[in-house]
Amino acid sequence: MVKVAPSVNKLRKKQDSKTERKGDLAPNPEMWAALNDGQLLNEILDDFYEQVFTDEKLAHFFKDSTQQRAKEKQYLFLKGIFTGEKCYFGERPRNAHHWMVISNELFDYREKLIEETLRKHHLAEPLIKQWIAVDEIYRKQIVKTEAFGKKVGGIEIPAEGYDVDTLTVGSMCDGCEAELAAGSSITYHVRTGKVFCKNCTPEDAVL
Numbered sequence: 418m419v420k421v422a423p424s425v426n427k428l429r430k431k432q433d434s435k436t437e438r439k440g441d442l443a444p445n446p447e448m449w450a451a452l453n454d455g456q457l458l459n460e461i462l463d464d465f466y467e468q469v470f471t472d473e474k475l476a477h478f479f480k481d482s483t484q485q486r487a488k489e490k491q492y493l494f495l496k497g498i499f500t501g502e503k504c505y506f507g508e509r510p511r512n513a514h515h516w517m518v519i520s521n522e523l524f525d526y527r528e529k530l531i532e533e534t535l536r537k538h539h540l541a542e543p544l545i546k547q548w549i550a551v552d553e554i555y556r557k558q559i560v561k562t563e564a565f566g567k568k569v570g571g572i573e574i575p576a577e578g579y580d581v582d583t584l585t586v587g588s589m590c591d592g593c594e595a596e597l598a599a600g601s602s603i604t605y606h607v608r609t610g611k612v613f614c615k616n617c618t619p620e621d622a623v624l
């Protein structure tokens with residue numbers, strides 16, 4: 418057996434253990450069987466994100482993401498809930514959506530879209546209800562009227578705004594794609610990490 422760091426052993430132990438969640442978040446073997454051990458979940462999410470990425474109300478939230486990435490995150494998140502396996506290591510929904518201003522109406526709108534997609538893929542009605550009940554658990558964490566900072570280790574990280582820095586290695590402006598030499602002063606967006614040259618620094622950047 419290869420010797421590994423204690424942190425790796427800890428992670429492996431966590432992955433091997435099962436969740437003890439109760440209620441709507443309890444493992445749901447019936448759901449996972451109906452999802453054909455994930456194969457149907459994959460197809461459903463392909464279809465769902467195909468619609469989301471061209472939806473006039475939802476697409477703009479995903480402008481810094483890709484369909485593949487969004488789908489894979491959601492797949493592991495839901496697999497973790499439905500099977501009870503600890504396979505999702507992404508952000509918790511509160512942090513993942515911290516910068517998105519999502520109203521109850523928009524949440525309902527997305528919910529309707531997923532519901533219709535589940536029906537289109539012939540998931541049984543009681544299972545659709547159970548899926549929606551899972552989504553509903555996260556409504557409180559996702560719906561908000563103002564963006565809030567993400568909490569990492571109890572510290573709030575800002576959601577919006579810019580800061581300045583000096584590049585230690587050469588890079589490229591995320592606005593005009595001009596080359597930025599090492600040593601140049603740039604502004605960067607605190608959440609997305611996008612880097613801007615002087616000309617492309619947005620006017621509303623508060624520095």
Ligand code: HEM
Pocket residue numbers: 475478479481482483486487490491494506507508509510513514517519523524527551552555556559
């Ligand atoms: C109107 C409602 C929603 C919108 C606009 C929305 C939008 C987004 C966006 C833009 C991302 C980032 C994708 C990326 O980084 O590639 C994301 C990530 C995610 N969302 Fe949502 N979402 C919504 C509702 C939900 C709900 C109801 C759930 C859970 C049941 C959920 C679970 C997740 C998860 C697990 C991630 C991945 C987090 C990570 O990056 O680690 N979302 N969402």
